[in-house]
Amino acid sequence: MDMINFKKNEIFEADVIDLTHEGQGVVKIEHFPFFVDNALPDERIMMRVLKVGKSFGFGRVEQFLTQSEHRVSGVNLDYLRTGIADFGHLSYEEQLKFKQKQVCQLLTKTAHKEDFPVSNVIPADRTLAYRNKAQVPVRDINGLLTTGFFRKNSHTLIPVENFYIQTPEIDAIILFLRDEFRKIAVSSYDEKTRQGWLRNIVVRKAYHSSEIMVTLVVTSDKLPKDADRLLSALTEKFPNIKSVQLNINADTGSFILGKRFKVLYGQGYITDTMLGKTFQISAPAFYQVNTEQAEKLYQIAYDFADLKATDVVIDAYSGIGTIGIGMADKVHQVYGMEVIPEAVSDAKHNARLNNLSNTHYEVGMAEALLPKWLKSGIKPDLVFVDPPRKGLDETFIKVASETQARAIIYISCNPATFARDVVRLEEQGYQLDKVQPVDLFPQTHHIELVANFIRK
Numbered sequence: 459m460d461m462i463n464f465k466k467n468e469i470f471e472a473d474v475i476d477l478t479h480e481g482q483g484v485v486k487i488e489h490f491p492f493f494v495d496n497a498l499p500d501e502r503i504m505m506r507v508l509k510v511g512k513s514f515g516f517g518r519v520e521q522f523l524t525q526s527e528h529r530v531s532g533v534n535l536d537y538l539r540t541g542i543a544d545f546g547h548l549s550y551e552e553q554l555k556f557k558q559k560q561v562c563q564l565l566t567k568t569a570h571k572e573d574f575p576v577s578n579v580i581p582a583d584r585t586l587a588y589r590n591k592a593q594v595p596v597r598d599i600n601g602l603l604t605t606g607f608f609r610k611n612s613h614t615l616i617p618v619e620n621f622y623i624q625t626p627e628i629d630a631i632i633l634f635l636r637d638e639f640r641k642i643a644v645s646s647y648d649e650k651t652r653q654g655w656l657r658n659i660v661v662r663k664a665y666h667s668s669e670i671m672v673t674l675v676v677t678s679d680k681l682p683k684d685a686d687r688l689l690s691a692l693t694e695k696f697p698n699i700k701s702v703q704l705n706i707n708a709d710t711g712s713f714i715l716g717k718r719f720k721v722l723y724g725q726g727y728i729t730d731t732m733l734g735k736t737f738q739i740s741a742p743a744f745y746q747v748n749t750e751q752a753e754k755l756y757q758i759a760y761d762f763a764d765l766k767a768t769d770v771v772i773d774a775y776s777g778i779g780t781i782g783i784g785m786a787d788k789v790h791q792v793y794g795m796e797v798i799p800e801a802v803s804d805a806k807h808n809a810r811l812n813n814l815s816n817t818h819y820e821v822g823m824a825e826a827l828l829p830k831w832l833k834s835g836i837k838p839d840l841v842f843v844d845p846p847r848k849g850l851d852e853t854f855i856k857v858a859s860e861t862q863a864r865a866i867i868y869i870s871c872n873p874a875t876f877a878r879d880v881v882r883l884e885e886q887g888y889q890l891d892k893v894q895p896v897d898l899f900p901q902t903h904h905i906e907l908v909a910n911f912i913r914k
């Protein structure tokens with residue numbers, strides 16, 4: 459058994475590509491077999507992490523690895539180069555430890571909250587096949603239309619057939635489409651020449667209802683010759699598919715979706731349930747990718763808020779209304795704000811689906827809508843915020859504090875911007891009270907958390 463002592467940034471036989479992760483010092487070993495402690499039956503362990511004595515960018519990195527079984531398939535090497543499961547080389551226990559430490563250390567470093575009692579990360583019951591959504595690029599490799607994932611930090615396509623972390627039926631649909639598109643010689647998009655038709659395949663499978671939506675991101679709405687036959691074959695083979703649409707994106711930018719959709723089959727949305735409420739989800743709208751864990755996350759947010767029947771609640775960054783609608787029958791009134799018009803239409807529809815008459819949704823930027831609402835006399839008791847990775851806008855924080863709501867409940871998918879916002883919220887009179895990380899993204903470095911801030 460060989461012991462190898464890696465130093466930071468050392469290249470080891472080109473198997474170890476980078477021991478830092480986006481400057482944060484996360485150990486990243488590209489050519490590594492998928493799971494260390496939870497090896498799948500068809501996967502072999504090449505290396506086993508015996509001990510990882512590292513401090514994740516906040517100190518020195520030292521690793522002791524042993525090469526025991528040196529067998530790994532080409533597919534796995536490729537898969538690992540994508541970074542889809544960039545924590546796949548750590549046991550789930552190590553992953554959770556890392557995530558816990560990361561939240562604590564960011565709170566210490568950025569928010570100067572030493573020893574803040576961050577609750578233990580709530581683990582996922584399902585650490586594989588948990589994602590309800592995939593968006594895969596389609597490119598040409600050696601003249602063959604190919605689906606997969608981009609190599610990390612690049613636009614080089616690596617073929618991937620088994621994504622491991624997403625629902626297997628999603629993988630099967632992508633492969634079926636790939637093979638059918640090959641048969642009818644559909645052209646894939648070429649970023650250099652800007653030629654070709656098919657750019658991405660996006661598939662969403664609702665966790666509770668099993669309804670599936672397929673979106674083909676294409677450069678024009680001109681369908682290939684055999685499209686009707688292909689569509690029938692697809693929906694026959696996968697009867698859970700309730701909606702298929704084109705999304706037309708001829709732009710050069712890196713956004714996956716363009717603005718225009720054209721429904722080819724079904725109604726242009728699917729329906730799912732979360733915490734017993736029903737939700738219509740249309741293609742451009744955000745929907746948490748790990749439903750099971752998101753339900754835990756939302757429930758903790760409600761428990762932190764200690765909801766009262768008289769409460770007026772703002773649900774900022776509301777998406778299709780999941781958070782607000784989930785609590786609407788326990789409070790007096792919910793006001794939701796969201797920038798994507800289709801998501802707001804979904805939210806309004808979802809309120810009706812759940813027989814709620816005490817919700818109001820508006821399209822707009824949270825930082826612009828909140829001051830407008832306050833001026834119009836809305837006085838919230840609670841403000842829920844669930845911003846994208848960049849965190850809260852400074853104006854929003856200032857105005858949210860002026861509401862004098864008794865608590866701000868913050869759901870974050872980025873502990874770095876969250877820690878920055880802790881400082882800003884405390885400056886504006888809201889004291890950090892509780893932080894609960896929830897693992898929505900096993901096998902990756904991502905972590906979600908919910909925090910409670912109370913008015914000082």
Ligand SMILES: C[S@@+](CC[C@H](N)C(=O)[O-])C[C@H]1O[C@@H](n2cnc3c(N)ncnc32)[C@H](O)[C@@H]1O
Nearest residue numbers: 744775776777780796797798823824844845846
């Ligand atoms: C993390 S998602 C949360 C959505 C929803 N709360 C949920 O749990 O499904 C963040 C949402 O904020 C929206 N968004 C991004 N920037 C925004 C802004 N400046 N104002 C309002 N909404 C915004 C996005 O479109 C997205 O739907």
